[in-house]
Amino acid sequence: MTPTTAAQATALFTDLTGRTPDGVWSAPGRVNLIGEHTDYNDGFVLPFAIPHRTYAAVGVRDDGLGRVCVASTFADEPVEVALDELDALFPTPTGTAPRVPEWAAYPLGVAWALRQAGAEGRGLDIAITSDVPVGAGLSSSAAIEGATASALNDLWAAGLDRTALARIGRRAENEAVGAPTGIMDQMASMLGEPDAAIFLDCRSLDAVLVPVGIAEAGLAILVMDTRVTHAHSTGGYRERRAACERGAAIMGVPSLRDVSVGDLPRAEELMDDVTFRRVRHVVTENQRVLDTVRVLREDGARAIGDLLVASHASMRDDFEISVPELDTAVEAALAAGAIGARMTGGGFGGAAIALIEQDSVQQVTDAVNATFAASGFTAPVVFTVTPSAGAHRDS
Ligand code: GAF
Numbered sequence: 001m002t003p004t005t006a007a008q009a010t011a012l013f014t015d016l017t018g019r020t021p022d023g024v025w026s027a028p029g030r031v032n033l034i035g036e037h038t039d040y041n042d043g044f045v046l047p048f049a050i051p052h053r054t055y056a057a058v059g060v061r062d063d064g065l066g067r068v069c070v071a072s073t074f075a076d077e078p079v080e081v082a083l084d085e086l087d088a089l090f091p092t093p094t095g096t097a098p099r100v101p102e103w104a105a106y107p108l109g110v111a112w113a114l115r116q117a118g119a120e121g122r123g124l125d126i127a128i129t130s131d132v133p134v135g136a137g138l139s140s141s142a143a144i145e146g147a148t149a150s151a152l153n154d155l156w157a158a159g160l161d162r163t164a165l166a167r168i169g170r171r172a173e174n175e176a177v178g179a180p181t182g183i184m185d186q187m188a189s190m191l192g193e194p195d196a197a198i199f200l201d202c203r204s205l206d207a208v209l210v211p212v213g214i215a216e217a218g219l220a221i222l223v224m225d226t227r228v229t230h231a232h233s234t235g236g237y238r239e240r241r242a243a244c245e246r247g248a249a250i251m252g253v254p255s256l257r258d259v260s261v262g263d264l265p266r267a268e269e270l271m272d273d274v275t276f277r278r279v280r281h282v283v284t285e286n287q288r289v290l291d292t293v294r295v296l297r298e299d300g301a302r303a304i305g306d307l308l309v310a311s312h313a314s315m316r317d318d319f320e321i322s323v324p325e326l327d328t329a330v331e332a333a334l335a336a337g338a339i340g341a342r343m344t345g346g347g348f349g350g351a352a353i354a355l356i357e358q359d360s361v362q363q364v365t366d367a368v369n370a371t372f373a374a375s376g377f378t379a380p381v382v383f384t385v386t387p388s389a390g391a392h393r394d395s
């Protein structure tokens with residue numbers, strides 16, 4: 001894939017407006033190393049930003065009309081609305097589609113959420129390009145939100161820090177797009193650093209960078225995009241979140257963060273089997289994040305394989321968010337010698353990751369491709385990623 005660049009966003013902006021933008025801002029997608037569906041349970045996650053990025057070329061309009069126009073390579077037609085109209089467009093009522101095309105609800109939702117937070121400014125033109133695969137569980141949406149929020153924060157002189165901008169992105173996702181997600185993806189996209197994962201406490205939003213040392217250990221992270229696309233605004237994600245809230249209510253705690261592995265026998269007595277298994281996934285996954293951080297620090301990346309494999313089994317069997325293509329990717333990678341593998345992101349499609357020897361990239365890729373072909377699945381897209389920089393201004 002040819003990397004998308006700031007120059008491409010600038011060219012799109014100029015096609016749209018005939019002007020040069022005031023600047024270009026970008027934000028990455030993410031891979032989650034471990035800690036799935038723990039973020040909205042106030043728990044722990046360990047994602048890292050990937051090299052794939054979304055670019056927003058943005059210019060303040062001098063027509064005094066207070067309108068915002070967004071264009072992107074996702075759609076043929078730009079979408080233009082008055083800034084004063086945003087309050088009539090959002091929030092999107094639960095369970096309904098946004099009143100603007102869905103792709104436009106991300107940047108327009110960010111503008112709305114920033115205004116709700118007190119930011120003010122003139123009208124804008126925004127041109128968005130991206131090479132973060134869409135629907136692959138790699139947070140293409142958080143990348144749009146991060147790039148747009150960073151741009152508007154500067155151009156409207158809102159003065160928000162990175163955590164506040166991540167909250168703006170999540171508000172756009174939850175209330176403008178209507179996807180009831182947590183804050184992991186926005187925090188990963190805002191805070192990413194080369195060579196480090198972000199150990200995030202989703203209750204306090206305290207974030208600590210943990211050096212992953214993957215390259216130093218002679219290892220690589222392979223992404224296996226199954227090309228089974230998913231959306232978190234519908235269906236299973238919302239249902240899993242409701243099950244977690246039910247479980248926490250039964251345990252009499254604010255969130256599943258407050259349930260420990262030692263509480264599980266009591267949880268099993270109190271709940272139906274499905275709710276219990278949803279709870280067990282979240283509780284054990286929180287523990288696996290803590291264990292992964294400890295093992296990374298004490299023993300290095302080569303020692304985390306079993307935790308990745310246990311995480312996948314928990315998502316497959318207890319949380320039931322895997323699909324045959326994700327299980328096949330994980331199993332094929334492990335059979336070809338991967339140290340560990342698991343699905344990453346919200347599930348119901350998307351991508352799996354594998355921790356592999358650097359010199360086995362081709363061998364594992366070939367094995368995964370061959371197993372998908374033999375299973376009659378659409379060919380996956382397989383590539384390596386390294387922990388990369390978070391949101392920033394490019395020009
Ligand atoms: C999606 C959501 F956007 C995140 O908030 C998180 O819940 C993740 O699924 C599952 O860990 O990426």
